[in-house]
Amino acid sequence: MSGRIPQAFIDELVARADIVELIGSRVPLKKQGKEFKACCPFHEEKTPSFTVVPDKQFYHCFGCGAHGTVLGFLMEHDHLTFVEAVEELALRLGLDVPRDHHGAQRPAAPGEDLYGVLSRAAALYQAELKNSPRARKYLEDRGVDGQTAAKFGLGYAPESWDFVLRQLGTGERERSRLFAAGLVIRREDQRPGASGFYDRFRDRIMFPIRDARGRTLGFGGRVLDRGEPKYLNSPETELFHKGRELYGLYEARQASRSLTRILIVEGYMDVVRLHQAGITYAAATLGTATTPDHLARVFRLCNEVVFCFDGDRAGRAAAWRALENALGQVRQGRQIRFLFLPEGQDPDSLVGAEGRSAFEARLDGAQSLSEYLLQHLSAQV
Incomplete structure (x- = not known):
């Protein structure tokens, strides 16, 4: 999302955050009086010189000089950008990040347009699950209730070679995005009059794989009956890297x-x-x-x-x-x-x-x- 994050929201976020809880989830802190201490996570040491001061909402290392607020810690420790740290902290507190749209909008980040493609595909699969008694029966037989299916955004990719293509691939540019998102496969034997792509997921229960902000990065698909492979994942894309993501x-x-x-x-x-x-x-x-x-x-x-x-x-x-x-x-x-x-x-x-x-x-x-x-x-x- 474009737009500047208001400074008042950033100040409120830092004030509301529990700096001890957040840092303590990453570094083993020990209480000493009104402060908390640990070995510094930013340099090697045997004697603790890293101090968290909850009353003033900051941390400081007397060994290497690392110093900052909860946002600075997230950026330094988790290797996040400032905006990512704000979004991470807001997510922990259950807050939506507001944006000021009066200024100039930033350019779209690489791969940002793929999020929209994947979100629309997830919505299509979810709608198709409601339309498929067979897919719903499969989930019921596996003991999955409707509330849980909705919580995880489960869906169904019908047994069709062009379900997603017909819905979302109306032009060459759209088909290229579907390919970049891992939703379609390029045909090796291009036949006259045939589309150059076909759907990757067919006749499968669909499991959206989401990032920390709840955006769909890719999918896992479980075949309904017999077929190989039993589970099929999205390929590596600009957004999706299976060696980094954890489903759920x-x-x-x-x-x-x-x-x-x-x-x-x-x-x-x-x-x-x-x-x-x-x-x-x-x-x-x-x-x-x-x-x-x-x-x-x-x-x-x-x-x-x-x-x-x-x-x-x-x-x-x-x-x-x-x-x-x-x-x-x-x-x-x-x-x-x-x-x-x-x-x-x-x-x-x-x-x-x-x-x-x-x-x-x-x-x-x-x-x-x-x-x-x-x-x-x-x-x-």
Whole structure:
């Protein structure tokens, strides 16, 4: 969105923010009198010299000189632009960012026009779900109710080669945008009179993948009946990078402004069913191993991550890859734990069978990183 952010709103945002809560979700703070201290996140040190002063709403490091408000911390620690930091803080506080449109408008950011294309596609898929008894029955059979489907913006891509093309690809420029957004595929064998593109997603339940602001970046599609692949993701685009995004993280943040734990699972439906059961801090990787970027994003929000995997060989192999990537994120105050489910079960089926309380009891008994590491190494001897 273009337009200047009013200074009065920025001042109000900083005044209303809990600087201790925000910094404490990223750095382990210890109370000392009226202040809070920690080892500085901006330089290496063994003796804490980083101080947060809640009464004056600022932080200061006596070692490296880092100093600022809650917005400055977000920019420095999370590597955000000023506008991104304002939007991030406003999201945490449940506020909409106002814009002053009297001045000159800024030029559109790269890829910004793709957000509109993806939003319109998501709306089309959602409308088509309402028109498809077969797709709705599939979700009902999987235990997903209407309220949860609406919360996640679930939709249906009909069994058509040109559903999106006909609706949104009326001209060459529009078709090029659909291609750039990953919604259509370019034909290799161009036939006379035929369109140069066809729909990527056909006969699939559609899961919109959203960024921190709730904008659709891409989709995951689950085939309704038999077909390959069972799950199909959007390709890498200017907006969508599956090694950075976690499905359900936006919904988790909407459910709680102050997350204390993130549960990382493997599937879209796992996330949907867990949220429906009340475990609203679940998120999923997008058909790829957990990456350092995933973990960095999670640890900006909370200090505890629990990986949940199937108990079979594939699940344990995935857990080991997650552990390897997690080692670089180990810090004082952070918890990284592993939960292995009974063989033949996944979070979707298990939470449906035993409910929230029993599933969370399993989470409370999850292995620590060190316990899992020692167990794995012992098994190799």
